Amino acid sequence: MSEVMQSQKESNSSALSFHTQKDRKDLVFVNFGPSHPATHGTLRVLCALDGETIVAGIPEMGYLHRGFEKDCEVHPYTQCIPYTDRLNYLSAIMNNVGFCKAVETMLNVEIPERVITIRVLMCELNRIIDHLVCVGTNLVDLGALTNFWYAFNPRESVYNILEKVCGARLTSNYIRIGGLSRDLYPGFETEVEAVLDEVMVGVEDMEKMIENNRIFLERTQNIGVLSAEDAISFGWTGPTLRASGVESDLRKSEPYYGYETYDFDIVLGSAGDTYDRIYVRFYEIRESIKIIRQALKRLKPGPIMTADKRVALPPKEMTYGNIEGLMNHFKNIMHGILPPMGEIYDATEAANGELGFHIVSDGGKNPYRVKCRAPSVMNYAAYQQLIEGGMIADAIAILGSINVVAGELDR
Amino acid sequence: MDSELLQRVFPLFIALALALLIPIVFIILSRFMGPRTNDPVKLSAYECGIQSKGQVGDARHRFNVKFYLVAMFFLIFDVEVLFLFPWAVWFQNDILYGFVSMLGFLGILFFGWYYLLKRGAFEWE
Amino acid sequence: MLTNTELQEKIKSLLPGAVIGMTDTYGIVDVETNQKLPQLIQILRDDSSLKFDMLLDIVGVDYSEYPEDKPERYGVIYHFKSLAHGHRLMVRIYLDEDEPEVGSIHDLYKNANWLEREVYDQYGVKFLNHPNLKRLLNHVQFVGHPLRKDYPITREQWLTETDDLMDEMDVRLREKGYR
Amino acid sequence: MGMNPQTINEFPVITTRREEVIAWGRKNSLWPIPFGTACCAIEFMGAISSVFDISRFGAELVRFSPRQCDLMIVAGTITHKMAPILKEIYDQMSDPKWVISMGVCASSGGFYQNYCTVQGIDHLIPVDVYIAGCPPRPEAVFDAVIRLQDKLENKVEGKIPPAQFQAVERRFDY
Numbered sequence: 001m002s003e004v005m006q007s008q009k010e011s012n013s014s015a016l017s018f019h020t021q022k023d024r025k026d027l028v029f030v031n032f033g034p035s036h037p038a039t040h041g042t043l044r045v046l047c048a049l050d051g052e053t054i055v056a057g058i059p060e061m062g063y064l065h066r067g068f069e070k071d072c073e074v075h076p077y078t079q080c081i082p083y084t085d086r087l088n089y090l091s092a093i094m095n096n097v098g099f100c101k102a103v104e105t106m107l108n109v110e111i112p113e114r115v116i117t118i119r120v121l122m123c124e125l126n127r128i129i130d131h132l133v134c135v136g137t138n139l140v141d142l143g144a145l146t147n148f149w150y151a152f153n154p155r156e157s158v159y160n161i162l163e164k165v166c167g168a169r170l171t172s173n174y175i176r177i178g179g180l181s182r183d184l185y186p187g188f189e190t191e192v193e194a195v196l197d198e199v200m201v202g203v204e205d206m207e208k209m210i211e212n213n214r215i216f217l218e219r220t221q222n223i224g225v226l227s228a229e230d231a232i233s234f235g236w237t238g239p240t241l242r243a244s245g246v247e248s249d250l251r252k253s254e255p256y257y258g259y260e261t262y263d264f265d266i267v268l269g270s271a272g273d274t275y276d277r278i279y280v281r282f283y284e285i286r287e288s289i290k291i292i293r294q295a296l297k298r299l300k301p302g303p304i305m306t307a308d309k310r311v312a313l314p315p316k317e318m319t320y321g322n323i324e325g326l327m328n329h330f331k332n333i334m335h336g337i338l339p340p341m342g343e344i345y346d347a348t349e350a351a352n353g354e355l356g357f358h359i360v361s362d363g364g365k366n367p368y369r370v371k372c373r374a375p376s377v378m379n380y381a382a383y384q385q386l387i388e389g390g391m392i393a394d395a396i397a398i399l400g401s402i403n404v405v406a407g408e409l410d411r
Numbered sequence: 412m413d414s415e416l417l418q419r420v421f422p423l424f425i426a427l428a429l430a431l432l433i434p435i436v437f438i439i440l441s442r443f444m445g446p447r448t449n450d451p452v453k454l455s456a457y458e459c460g461i462q463s464k465g466q467v468g469d470a471r472h473r474f475n476v477k478f479y480l481v482a483m484f485f486l487i488f489d490v491e492v493l494f495l496f497p498w499a500v501w502f503q504n505d506i507l508y509g510f511v512s513m514l515g516f517l518g519i520l521f522f523g524w525y526y527l528l529k530r531g532a533f534e535w536e
Numbered sequence: 537m538l539t540n541t542e543l544q545e546k547i548k549s550l551l552p553g554a555v556i557g558m559t560d561t562y563g564i565v566d567v568e569t570n571q572k573l574p575q576l577i578q579i580l581r582d583d584s585s586l587k588f589d590m591l592l593d594i595v596g597v598d599y600s601e602y603p604e605d606k607p608e609r610y611g612v613i614y615h616f617k618s619l620a621h622g623h624r625l626m627v628r629i630y631l632d633e634d635e636p637e638v639g640s641i642h643d644l645y646k647n648a649n650w651l652e653r654e655v656y657d658q659y660g661v662k663f664l665n666h667p668n669l670k671r672l673l674n675h676v677q678f679v680g681h682p683l684r685k686d687y688p689i690t691r692e693q694w695l696t697e698t699d700d701l702m703d704e705m706d707v708r709l710r711e712k713g714y715r
Numbered sequence: 716m717g718m719n720p721q722t723i724n725e726f727p728v729i730t731t732r733r734e735e736v737i738a739w740g741r742k743n744s745l746w747p748i749p750f751g752t753a754c755c756a757i758e759f760m761g762a763i764s765s766v767f768d769i770s771r772f773g774a775e776l777v778r779f780s781p782r783q784c785d786l787m788i789v790a791g792t793i794t795h796k797m798a799p800i801l802k803e804i805y806d807q808m809s810d811p812k813w814v815i816s817m818g819v820c821a822s823s824g825g826f827y828q829n830y831c832t833v834q835g836i837d838h839l840i841p842v843d844v845y846i847a848g849c850p851p852r853p854e855a856v857f858d859a860v861i862r863l864q865d866k867l868e869n870k871v872e873g874k875i876p877p878a879q880f881q882a883v884e885r886r887f888d889y
Contacts, residue, residue: 022714026473029705033459034800035750037779042752042797044459046701048709051475056708058701063797064752065673066820067829069658070682070689082826089754105562133757152764159761169761170754170850232589232619235647246619253622341604344562345615345626347592358595358613362603373593373615381647407753410673410794444737445810452806457780460800461698674831675796682830689829695795 027055030392034063038141038396042406043380045387045395052391059383065410072370076336077103077177080367085171087355087372087408090133091126093119093166094350095408096175099370101256102346102357103177106339109311114302115179116257121295122174123348124288125162125192128199129155130351130403131239131281131288138278138400139210142219147206154202157195161188177337178312179305189296196289203285220275224386224398227272235378238353240402243280244272250349262291274394277401311337336365345373352376352403374408480532491520537622538585540565546586547625551576566626573614573629574639580616580625581644588616588625591645594652596659598685600633609633610661614641637662658683668704675699735868741785741811742864743773748784748808750801753791755818758850767853772860781808786863787840788856792820793833805840813867815859816842819849 032038032045039045042063048056068087072080084095097119104111136151159169164185166174174181210216226234231244241248249266251259267283269276305312313332318325341363347356353375360369379402386402387395456463494516502509527533538546543565544558554576557568569576580588592615599606608630616625629638640663642649652663653672660681663669671678675695680687747769749759762769763777778784781804793801805814816836819825822845824834836842843866844859 022712024709024714027709027714028472029702031458031461031463033461034797035460035779035804039459040751040756044461046705048705048714051478055714056705056712058704058708060699060701062671062673062675063794063800064792065794065796065831066753066792066827067682067689067831070829071827074689086754089757133760137760149765152761153766156761156764156766169852170758230646233646235591235645237590248619342561343566343613345564345593345624346562354592356592356615358593358615360597360602362601368602369595369597371593371595377650378647381650385646444733448810450806452803453809455807457782457804457807460804461700462799462803678795687830691830692834693795693830695799698796698799 026050032057032392032395038399040137040404040406042410043399043404045383047387047392047395049392052393054387054390054392054395057384057387057395059380061377061380062410064406066407068372068411069370072367074366076365077339077367078337080370081175081177082171082173084372085173087374087411088130088350088352088376088405089170089407090405091123091130091351092170092172093122093126093162093174094130094348094355095372096173097123098346098348098350098355099357100175100177101348102344102359103337103339104311105346106342106344106359106361107177107308107311107337109178109306109308111179111306112303114300115304115306117295117298117300118180118184118304119175120257120259120262121192121292121299122165124291124295125158127288127351128285129158131285132199132202134351134400134403135206135278135281138397138403139206139216141396141400142216144209144213144216147209150202150205150209154195154199157198161191161195164188164191176305178308179303183304184299189299192292192296196292199285200289203282207282217275219393219397220273220278220401222271222273223275223390223394224401225271225273226382226386230382230385231272234382236353236375236382237378238349238351238375239267239280239284240277240375240379241353242267243269243276245270250347250354254347256348262294264288264290274397274401338363338365347373350375352379352405352408355408372408372411374411376404376406376409380404380409477535484527484532487523488520491517540623543586543623543625546583547580550579550583561626564624564626566628568628568630570629571638573627574641574644577614577616577627577641577644580627585621586618587620588618590617590619591615591641591648591651592617592624594648594655596655596661596683598659598683599630600685606630608636610636610659612638612655612661631661635662636660637664639664640666642666657681660684668707670704738868742867745772745774745786745813745860745863746778746784747774747786747788747815748779748781748804749777749788749790750804751788751790752793752797753818753820755790755820755850758853759788759790759817759856762853762856767857769853769857769860772857772864774860781805784808785811786813786815788815788817789821789836789842790817790850792825792827793836793839794831795833796831798833798839801836802839813843813863814840815844815846815856815863817846817856817859818851819847822847825849 027048027050030047030049032047034042034044044060044063046058047054068083071083081096081099084099085092087095132151132155136148139147162172163169165188166172166181226244228244228246231241231246236244237248245268247266247268252266264287267280267287269280309328314325314328319329339361341361343358343360345356345358347354354373355375356373358371358373359367362368383399383402386398498509498513540560547567548555548558551572554569554572555567556570559566580586595613595615597611597613598609599611600609610631610633612629612631614627616627631638638661640648640652642652649667650672652666653670655661656663656669657671657673658681674682676699677695678693749756751759761767774786787805787808789801816822820827821836824832828834833839844863846855846859848855
């Protein structure tokens with residue numbers, strides 16, 4: 001009986017699929033365009049739809065190309081830092097750290113212990129809010145609107161802290177070459193502890209909402225699967241690559257800023273589908289909270305700027321006290337920071353993956369060429385292969401899970 | 412129509428009149444009060460901001476038959492639920508008779524549903 | 537994890553005549569090659585002891601105003617990383633001024649397609665037998681290549697009509713078997 | 716709104732003009748289409764979320780189709796590639812429509828003075844209220860919505876600068 005039913009099913013499904021030979025006239029061309037709730041404003045895909053399935057999709061980018069690289073060539077190094085804020089504007093401090101670390105390595109500048117701990121702490125805090133926004137908006141695109149507020153409320157409290165520390169909520173511009181722009185405010189540790197608990201409450205609320213929610217599971221499990229080889233070939237790094245099961249994290253493979261002394265582990269997915277990419281981010285938030293708690297214990301009072309004269313401004317009494325301080329102050333301000341001539345490529349583990357800066361310096365005040373290696377470009381390059389064959393509703397779920405941030409995508 | 416029956420049904424007529432009146436009033440009001448500029452760009456299809464010069468498809472196409480079938484299935488089972496409402500209101504008066512009659516009605520539709528399930532009409536591929 | 541010196545010897549011996557120079561910029565081996573670049577990258581990727589399986593980035597640089605004189609005006613730098621062994625590599629090639637072109641590696645790495653389009657868009661470097669060498673970041677009616685040093689930063693160019701991408705769509709549909 | 720307290724309890728009627736009733740109705744239901752492209756869009760999402768709630772000013776429902784909106788909030792940098800799209804969507808919005816330019820990038824191009832950024836969206840569409848800040852705090856967005864509501868009711872004494880300070884129609888010199 002079942003064979004008959006089975007064979008009928010084949011004939012039935014073929015009977016159901018009406019067009020046997022492929023004909024272009026049956027396709028509907030739709031612009032899943034730049035101004036669309038799910039494309040975060042600046043991504044566009046021209047889709048050829050056969051019914052609901054996307055037969056062919058042409059992604060397009062460049063709608064937020066603001067000329068970051070050309071602007072960096074006409075500004076001195078210190079003034080390039082605010083431009084790096086606007087690359088991945090969900091986690092601005094990570095871009096600052098990426099840029100300043102590259103320049104400091106070029107200048108071979110020794111940065112004090114407290115600055116390293118604060119940088120690690122701030123990077124992990126920014127990784128949390130980046131993941132919160134990514135998962136929050138991804139679930140909103142899937143229709144789970146309450147998660148938007150579960151994700152955004154703890155994020156607002158993190159923003160309160162960031163605003164107290166560096167004066168701006170989103171574009172913090174907090175890191176300087178050789179140190180920090182200002183020190184932490186007193187009472188910072190207790191507030192961070194309170195916020196971490198709030199983040200954990202938000203994350204657990206979100207997980208309770210979607211854990212065995214059939215709609216969520218149906219719409220994300222083995223949707224937009226990318227195998228490990230394809231992920232590597234697309235140059236994927238960060239949570240999306242780890243969701244495909246490849247263990248690659250710069251904080252472990254090429255540790256910087258003492259990451260090898262912190263104990264945290266890498267979160268790995270197995271199937272490389274949208275479900276894994278969302279859950280990898282949930283668990284990475286837990287790992288980041290572990291790191292922040294350890295970093296808080298290591299915070300010791302100390303200088304927040306390196307003593308290296310080529311980079312740091314002398315203290316005020318030196319500037320007004322003697323002529324050497326005044327000359328040093330004058331030279332740093334007027335001639336800026338002069339890294340030696342040469343090229344460098346330095347990478348850090350940002351929220352979306354490996355954020356690398358290739359800086360070419362001609363010894364002058366302005367960088368000769370700055371190229372930002374943005375993980376979002378690689379994530380979006382794989383988008384065509386991910387959506388073709390799937391339904392248009394899956395394309396929205398996949399786009400949310402690869403977290404394409406337009407600022408660093410189009411630079 | 413004796414007055415007693417009219418008495419009971421009259422609120423229904425009021426509701427019906429209101430239901431007709433309100434949309435018509437709004438349409439007339441908006442025609443006079445709302446400012447209106449009908450230039451061709453404004454009336455063009457919304458393609459997420461891309462100027463669609465006709466080559467982006469309109470929806471008049473031969474579609475896969477499964478969409479039509481799903482609409483039919485929904486119609487059948489939605490009407491079935493519709494009949495449950497008056498039955499649920501009246502159900503308290505005579506429980507045994509009500510239950511048996513609805514059992515017959517639901518049973519017939521259950522066979523239809525089971526046939527569709529086994530026929531694989533609900534798989535969406 | 538090969539150390540840099542072993543890496544350098546290994547690469548020198550890979551493809552005779554392909555490697556021109558070898559330097560070490562801040563801890564990453566920097567190999568300069570000539571037009572044999574695609575074959576060299578093919579070997580670098582498939583060689584078991586090297587196994588550079590990830591193309592991180594393709595960076596274009598215009599060396600026209602660089603104080604230290606470089607062999608040619610345009611430089612294209614490829615960044616590689618080997619996930620298996622963990623070492624990194626920079627492969628660079630200098631291209632002359634009037635028609636800079638180099639072989640495309642879009643069939644070796646899947647993200648190379650877009651990265652090469654971006655370098656073409658910003659610097660005008662042509663990548664031979666690239667399937668779809670179009671602008672990536674700037675709009676279709678943009679004239680010139682903005683990141684060149686001789687392009688003034690404030691020269692704006694307006695776009696009157698967005699690209700409808702139908703040409704790329706036709707190619708893609710033909711690949712999928714639609715007439 | 717003619718409403719003197721003596722007569723109010725005998726015969727509770729408020730006498731007013733048609734425009735004021737319409738303005739009062741529009742003011743409290745400005746449905747925004749968030750034309751968000753960059754960092755300001757993230758800050759606008761913060762303004763929508765429950766901590767700073769934009770729905771306190773009637774701008775509750777964020778619609779993404781231009782047919783159902785009457786207020787366009789341009790949040791983020793508008794590049795030359797995005798300019799025709801912004802113009803297209805503004806034209807497709809149903810009348811009456813207003814525009815709030817959120818953030819410095821939308822108002823004047825911000826610190827992206829280069830080949831690919833539109834130096835202010837008033838080159839493309841008429842703007843009613845500009846918000847400074849990069850990105851502006853959510854309170855600044857609410858101040859702009861309130862300022863737009865006053866402009867709707869023509870209660871604008873002192874808020875809109877006199878004629879000689881208003882922006883002269885810009886001439887393109889490309």
